[in-house]
Amino acid sequence: MASDPYKPPRQIGGELVIPIIAVGFTLYFFSTIWNSPWTAQVSAFMVGGILLLVCAIFFVRSIIWLRRGEGTLGFSNLFTIDDIRTGRIGLLVMTIAYVMFIDYLGFTLMTFLFLAISMLILAKGRNPVFITLISGVMALTGWAVFIWAFDTRFPRGWFETTMKAVLTNG
Numbered sequence: 001m002a003s004d005p006y007k008p009p010r011q012i013g014g015e016l017v018i019p020i021i022a023v024g025f026t027l028y029f030f031s032t033i034w035n036s037p038w039t040a041q042v043s044a045f046m047v048g049g050i051l052l053l054v055c056a057i058f059f060v061r062s063i064i065w066l067r068r069g070e071g072t073l074g075f076s077n078l079f080t081i082d083d084i085r086t087g088r089i090g091l092l093v094m095t096i097a098y099v100m101f102i103d104y105l106g107f108t109l110m111t112f113l114f115l116a117i118s119m120l121i122l123a124k125g126r127n128p129v130f131i132t133l134i135s136g137v138m139a140l141t142g143w144a145v146f147i148w149a150f151d152t153r154f155p156r157g158w159f160e161t162t163m164k165a166v167l168t169n170g
Contacts, residue, residue, distance in 0.1 A: 014078035106157015112139035
């Protein structure tokens with residue numbers, strides 16, 4: 001099937017960034033689980049294998065587009081004005097902030113802030129009360145399940161320390 005002469009070729013270079021990073025991260029992840037229990041290894045290899053399969057399918061599809069002339073390795077679509085309009089840049093900033101500040105603010109508070117601000121960005125500021133309530137419920141559920149019930153090693157902050165004191169001392 002020949003490409004449409006009136007349609008410009010798809011810029012695949014920008015679309016390849018995340019799959020390439022995903023493959024690199026998955027291979028790094030595989031290298032870190034060798035000394036883990038076999039059940040964790042099986043789960044990790046299953047999830048990582050699915051991610052590698054999906055990336056491989058995309059790479060094959062990209063090669064087909066390149067061979068047909070339907071795509072180029074251009075990067076002009078990597079960052080566009082739509083990224084600002086759709087909130088993509090804001091979500092990227094929030095993701096980086098989450099990783100940077102979770103150790104200082106703790107799992108629950110940082111998760112609440114991340115969810116609330118991200119949903120406000122996606123909703124373009126509409127329904128702030130509803131979004132705040134939903135974010136609070138989700139963050140508290142995460143705290144109740146992961147920190148209080150299962151005692152995982154998620155970062156503890158002001159909220160987790162206060163709740164531990166309240167639950168211990170009544």
